[in-house]
């Protein structure tokens with residue numbers, strides 16, 4: 001069973017990946033707490049609990065308290081954090097309590113933030129239940145919520161005590177969610193792992209069919225990329241920005257569509273295509289590299305169409321957190337497996353790349369998406 005360590009100046013923990021982890025959760029938590037008593041609180045959604053409560057409860061001597069949050073990106077906001085904090089207080093949670101985030105990136109980001117601020121900080125463990133959460137969001141300690149003004153604008157860095165990525169959970173994941181998560185793995189491959197890139201190119205059938213070995217391999221390779229980057233730059237002062245490849249425009253798309261039209265991974269897929277266009281226009285990648293990147297992104301689609309103008313998207317990049325002293329930081333790809341962060345991308349260049357991405361969207365999608373996220 002892969003167990004990948006992540007070490008930063010403030011934290012050290014393992015990301016354990018494999019089958020059957022939920023069924024053995026309680027003894028694993030006892031080991032983590034070094035014999036100190038702890039009171040577990042599970043934060044999850046009713047849908048996930050319905051599917052997986054039996055497995056989770058199997059290892060607990062007494063049922064833990066469960067706090068529910070409705071599914072969906074639209075609930076990733078401060079009001080949800082306050083409601084959960086109130087429930088924690090009413091249930092008597094204290095600094096010996098341990099939050100367990102059982103869910104996708106939305107539950108993980110909210111629970112991590114709640115853990116960061118409840119009583120000025122309590123511990124939590126990530127139990128990622130979507131592919132996206134297993135390959136990306138459960139790792140690295142970025143927690144927070146959205147504002148109308150922009151994505152993840154409120155939050156903190158607060159690392160979990162451990163990440164237990166039980167790959168059995170992926171068995172109940174809808175196909176669109178699996179494909180959305182794969183966009184973050186494609187991102188990891190583009191920025192830092194040419195071997196993963198080739199594996200994703202050559203094994204799409206097995207990966208998309210949910211083959212357990214193929215998915216475990218993709219999760220482990222993606223986690224290694226993220227753990228390696230975060231270990232070197234915990235607070236995103238430099239290297240960590242590369243994990244934001246595709247997110248400058250991706251986040252603008254999510255914000256322009258009010259977090260309702262696209263899944264995060266789908267927005268990142270479009271944003272990655274825009275970033276590849278910009279990289280091509282600067283001569284940072286060859287036409288062949290560009291084609292392989294776009295083909296791989298679309299192979300793990302379909303990416304639904306959305307409604308937003310290029311100029312609006314460029315305007316919305318104004319709230320990007322990578323900005324330094326007012327200068328836009330942009331993550332370019334300089335080849336399969338390599339990146340460069342540049343500070344001289346002009347509005348005109350970004351607009352042209354965004355327009356090229358929108359033109360591609362017109363080509364590959366016939367009609368606007370009817371998909372809308374749960375409110």
Ligand SMILES: NC(=O)c1ccc[n+]([C@@H]2O[C@H](COP(=O)([O-])OP(=O)(O)OC[C@H]3O[C@@H](n4cnc5c(N)ncnc54)[C@H](O)[C@@H]3O)[C@@H](O)[C@H]2O)c1
Pocket residue numbers: 045047048051071072073076103104105106107109129130131132133136137138139140141142143152169170171172173174177180181263264265
């Ligand atoms: N903190 C980070 O570093 C980081 C990294 C990447 C993404 N994110 C954030 O993650 C969020 C997206 O996460 P996501 O894609 O996991 O979406 P999500 O959390 O909304 O989950 C997607 C859907 O899948 C359902 N679901 C979850 N597990 C399931 C299971 N095992 N079986 C069946 N259904 C299941 C959920 O109920 C939900 O409806 C975004 O808010 C994004 O900003 C954070």
Ligand SMILES: O=C(O)C(=O)C[C@@H](O)[C@H](O)[C@H](O)COP(=O)(O)O
Pocket residue numbers: 136140142151152184236240243244247321
């Ligand atoms: O962990 C990181 O660093 C990332 O950028 C990972 C991204 O996939 C993720 O979507 C993250 O939440 C984006 O963070 P933000 O700081 O750009 O809001």
Ligand SMILES: [Zn+2]
Pocket residue numbers: 136184247264268
């Ligand atoms: Zn992301």
